[in-house]
Amino acid sequence: MLIATGTLTRQSLAGKVVLVTGAGGGIGLEAARALLWLGAHVIIAEINRRAGQAAEASLASEFGRGTAQFIHTDVGDERSVNRLASQAARDFGQVDGVLNNATLALLGAVQSVPVKDWDASYRVNLRGPVLLARTFLPGMLARRSGVFVCVSSTGAAFMGAYETFKAAQVHLARTLDDELQGTGVLAFTIGPGFVPTQTASSSIPRLAAMMGKPVEELRELLKPHTISVEAAGAGFAAAIALADRYRGQEISSVQALLDAGVELPQATQEPVSTSLTSEQIAQALALCRRVRATLAEQSAGWKQRSILNSSGSSGRSSNMLA
Numbered sequence: 001m002l003i004a005t006g007t008l009t010r011q012s013l014a015g016k017v018v019l020v021t022g023a024g025g026g027i028g029l030e031a032a033r034a035l036l037w038l039g040a041h042v043i044i045a046e047i048n049r050r051a052g053q054a055a056e057a058s059l060a061s062e063f064g065r066g067t068a069q070f071i072h073t074d075v076g077d078e079r080s081v082n083r084l085a086s087q088a089a090r091d092f093g094q095v096d097g098v099l100n101n102a103t104l105a106l107l108g109a110v111q112s113v114p115v116k117d118w119d120a121s122y123r124v125n126l127r128g129p130v131l132l133a134r135t136f137l138p139g140m141l142a143r144r145s146g147v148f149v150c151v152s153s154t155g156a157a158f159m160g161a162y163e164t165f166k167a168a169q170v171h172l173a174r175t176l177d178d179e180l181q182g183t184g185v186l187a188f189t190i191g192p193g194f195v196p197t198q199t200a201s202s203s204i205p206r207l208a209a210m211m212g213k214p215v216e217e218l219r220e221l222l223k224p225h226t227i228s229v230e231a232a233g234a235g236f237a238a239a240i241a242l243a244d245r246y247r248g249q250e251i252s253s254v255q256a257l258l259d260a261g262v263e264l265p266q267a268t269q270e271p272v273s274t275s276l277t278s279e280q281i282a283q284a285l286a287l288c289r290r291v292r293a294t295l296a297e298q299s300a301g302w303k304q305r306s307i308l309n310s311s312g313s314s315g316r317s318s319n320m321l322a
Contacts, residue, residue, distance in 0.1 A: 003034040003234040007261035012241040014039035017092045018147075019084075019136070021075050021128065022102030024051030026197040029058075030233025031099060036063045038241055043088055043095070045073035045102070075102050075128030085135045095136050097147040097240050100129040100169065105199060106161040107206055113161040125165035129172060137176075137185065144184035147243045148176060149236070152191045152250060158210040170250050177248035188246040190239050192232035192253045194225045227254060231264060238262070 018035050022028040024046035032042045036059060044059075046052035052070035059068040071087050074080040088095050104124040106117050129150055140146025150169035153162070169189060176187035194200065208218040227235075235253025238260035239246060245259070257264060 001037055002230050002262060003037050003237060005262055008038060008241050010037060010039050012038040016040045016096040017094060018097040019043040019045055019095050020099045020101055021045040024048050024055045027192055027195055027229055027232045028101040029055050030230045031236040032059060032068060034234040034237030036067050038237055042068040044068055044070040045084055046070060047074050076123035078131055081131045081135050094139055098132050098136050099149045099236060100151050102128060107158055107203060109158055110160045118161050121161050122165055126168050129169055140185045141183055146185040147240055148187045150189040152189045158207060174248060186243045186247045188248060189250040190236060193227050194222045195227060195229055195232045197229055
């Protein structure tokens with residue numbers, strides 16, 4: 001397993017219970033696999049019964065019975081989330097981490113996507129995380145320990161009905177970070193990058209047509225941002241294990257993997273000319289130092305501009321200029 005090649009151990013999350021929404025397949029299933037390798041118990045909160053049952057059986061065959069449990073859940077339905085919480089409490093006692101992986105990805109121009117589809121996207125991509133926060137944060141606060149992870153996505157045109165609500169998860173996590181300071185409960189956001197799941201791969205031809213680009217051109221544009229399904233899921237799991245360093249931030253699966261000592265294969269690139277003179281190199285270094293100094297100055301200024309509180313040290317400095 002990819003997660004096993006880094007510095008984290010099989011005791012990193014021993015005794016912890018992590019709830020992963022949408023873990024019936026794709027990134028969620030790979031996140032569940034990596035979390036189990038790290039020693040956690042996993043709750044598979046999945047709306048598709050067949051996928052959820054298959055995921056539980058697959059994980060049981062790999063890690064043993066009882067290590068992962070499927071609980072049928074509609075994250076956008078409050079009663080369903082309450083039933084999830086009741087069964088989790090009965091079977092596991094508590095939930096130590098929530099990973100908001102469930103998603104509904106829609107394509108189309110803003111003015112063309114029906115309002116009912118916008119509502120459906122909101123229901124899964126924002127209402128769901130809010131319901132999960134309302135349901136599971138009180139227990140974490142009482143124990144003064146826990147991790148709440150949102151999953152973000154920002155990018156191309158014709159994906160507004162999806163990415164508007166995924167971007168809102170970033171703000172949700174930042175708001176929670178401010179509200180949870182000093183409680184021992186951590187909130188942050190992670191983005192997987194482009195992951196060639198079955199759904200994502202099948203969407204490329206449609207998206208290319210909407211953008212007026214050849215399919216292969218779009219694939220080439222996505223290539224530098226592409227990581228495998230296993231890598232994306234392993235990054236999610238690694239981020240939970242390393243949650244202390246990510247409080248209030250928006251990070252990526254690649255960043256979490258690198259922090260966990262996992263080396264990813266480098267994408268094949270065209271040879272880059274290195275025939276620069278020493279003078280050109282010196283000029284480039286000087287420009288880099290000036291840019292870095294400017295960014296540091298602006299970041300420090302933004303930290304002091306909070307109107308309602310003085311939480312400038314909330315760990316969000318890497319996002320202040322976004």
